[in-house]
Amino acid sequence: MGDFSAVALFRHALSGHRQWPAQWRSPDPKQSYDVVIVGGGGHGLATAYYLAKEHGPLRIAVLEKGWIGSGNTGRNTTIIRSNYLWEASAGIYDHALTLWRDLSSELNYNVMFSPRGVMMLAHSLHDEQVFKRHIHANRLAGVDNEWLTPQQAKDFCPVLDIDPDRRYPVIGAAFQRRGGVARHDAVAWGYARAADRLGVDIIQNCEVTAIDRGSDGAVRGLETSRGRIEGGRIGVVAAGNTSVIMEMAGVRMPIETYPLQALVSEPVKPIFPCVVMSNTVHAYISQSDKGELVIGASTDQYVSYSQTGGLHVTSHALEAVNEMFPMFRRLRMLRTWGGRVDVTVDRSPIIGKTPVPGLFVNCGWGTGGFKATPGSGHVFAATIANDEPHPLAAPFSLERFRTGEFIDEAAAAAVSH
Amino acid sequence: MLLIKCPYCDEDRPELEFHYEGEAHIARPPDPSTLNDEQWAEFLYVRSNSRGPHRERWRHLHGCGRFFNAARNTVTDKFIVTYKQGEHPAIDGDDVEPSP
Numbered sequence: 001m002g003d004f005s006a007v008a009l010f011r012h013a014l015s016g017h018r019q020w021p022a023q024w025r026s027p028d029p030k031q032s033y034d035v036v037i038v039g040g041g042g043h044g045l046a047t048a049y050y051l052a053k054e055h056g057p058l059r060i061a062v063l064e065k066g067w068i069g070s071g072n073t074g075r076n077t078t079i080i081r082s083n084y085l086w087e088a089s090a091g092i093y094d095h096a097l098t099l100w101r102d103l104s105s106e107l108n109y110n111v112m113f114s115p116r117g118v119m120m121l122a123h124s125l126h127d128e129q130v131f132k133r134h135i136h137a138n139r140l141a142g143v144d145n146e147w148l149t150p151q152q153a154k155d156f157c158p159v160l161d162i163d164p165d166r167r168y169p170v171i172g173a174a175f176q177r178r179g180g181v182a183r184h185d186a187v188a189w190g191y192a193r194a195a196d197r198l199g200v201d202i203i204q205n206c207e208v209t210a211i212d213r214g215s216d217g218a219v220r221g222l223e224t225s226r227g228r229i230e231g232g233r234i235g236v237v238a239a240g241n242t243s244v245i246m247e248m249a250g251v252r253m254p255i256e257t258y259p260l261q262a263l264v265s266e267p268v269k270p271i272f273p274c275v276v277m278s279n280t281v282h283a284y285i286s287q288s289d290k291g292e293l294v295i296g297a298s299t300d301q302y303v304s305y306s307q308t309g310g311l312h313v314t315s316h317a318l319e320a321v322n323e324m325f326p327m328f329r330r331l332r333m334l335r336t337w338g339g340r341v342d343v344t345v346d347r348s349p350i351i352g353k354t355p356v357p358g359l360f361v362n363c364g365w366g367t368g369g370f371k372a373t374p375g376s377g378h379v380f381a382a383t384i385a386n387d388e389p390h391p392l393a394a395p396f397s398l399e400r401f402r403t404g405e406f407i408d409e410a411a412a413a414a415v416s417h
Numbered sequence: 418m419l420l421i422k423c424p425y426c427d428e429d430r431p432e433l434e435f436h437y438e439g440e441a442h443i444a445r446p447p448d449p450s451t452l453n454d455e456q457w458a459e460f461l462y463v464r465s466n467s468r469g470p471h472r473e474r475w476r477h478l479h480g481c482g483r484f485f486n487a488a489r490n491t492v493t494d495k496f497i498v499t500y501k502q503g504e505h506p507a508i509d510g511d512d513v514e515p516s517p
Contacts, residue, residue: 241468243465243467243468252459252463252464253463253466254458254464255464255466256439256440256466257466301436302419302437302489302494303466303467303491304491304494305468305492306491306492310418310419312418345461401461402458
């Protein structure tokens, strides 16, 4: 299959766009692979892509229970930023942000990455101190993040009301100009197509039911709904279902799965130029290229795999948005959805080896994994290929729960989950 | 929003009156100094995170204020049973040994 290009677009226009080939194959699973990735979301597909591109030749399969991108990859608010507090986080999230910039040309697929700026509003002295601490920490780590006065914030985002008499006045904002949004589905599709072109087998509707370990404890293969598959190395990238999959290999995980909801409004003309987040009133909002306002709510309080959440959680997010932007009060909401987020105690991911030889895990991205997709896949691929953590992934090991070397980003979440 | 039966008030009340308190029946080790790092980490951080029946603690924060336990199916979010501290009613598909 050829590259996407203006010439290809023109050529296919002559046949009424009816001759476009399938973007990836739908192969039957082979009997064995060198590496099997469990989970066909953005992170899993990115892992497969970078494995094939940088560590090949390897026989690689991605197993997905449903269809690719049907989990959190297709259920998020697509916000991309890297202004986390600690250096370990700056390392991996900024690595991702760097990869985002050239991702469309790298994959020959328009992922619609739009670095339109991510603005976090401060409403209190406490907010201001926390954000300024982040800004200084980011500057030391070489990550861009700047402080805006209310007027500067309004100059960039004119719909902001900076009246000091508001219930929650804007007293400033932390602003990352390189942050922004991308098209979530295109990220899954782009990585899938690029990985497929490098020979990766993407096997959908294939649910893993058991992980088989040899007498030495190492993984030997998997039982799936489409038969047994041998695999010398297995990478689990299953987001909310990580505990379930890891249990099959006898590994209990320090994570819990919560519902996280988001919603979109009816489409309107362009009005919202950047991403705005507010921790105090708890809302984050941006406008998609289709014109819908994309709004993030918080997690529900209980463990759940239901992919739905309480209506009071989404109502609360809307109240917050209306408090900040009263002009949206009459907008109708088109749809809401819930994802399953796997949360660790320090709100940082787990990337690396496990006590089981040959079994690797990439999980715990919690409420903010989309932004890290390229970086996560890149370092996880290197970790699997070398059987040793990539330097950027090393601090995020499963070991840290024993050693206590946490990367505490609980305060760094743009909104508290 | 969930409708939760507080076993002490013996009433179905909206979720907003309650606060979730995490997995239930995780007893604090009586003598932590005898544990190695592995066991201590297990106690502090490792959770069953069950897909299906899940034993968990709730607190009727804006009601009687008491802690109680519940079994809930995490796939449907339906409560199987709520029960007082010290009790441990058996439920289908759950083989958790009762502990204090």
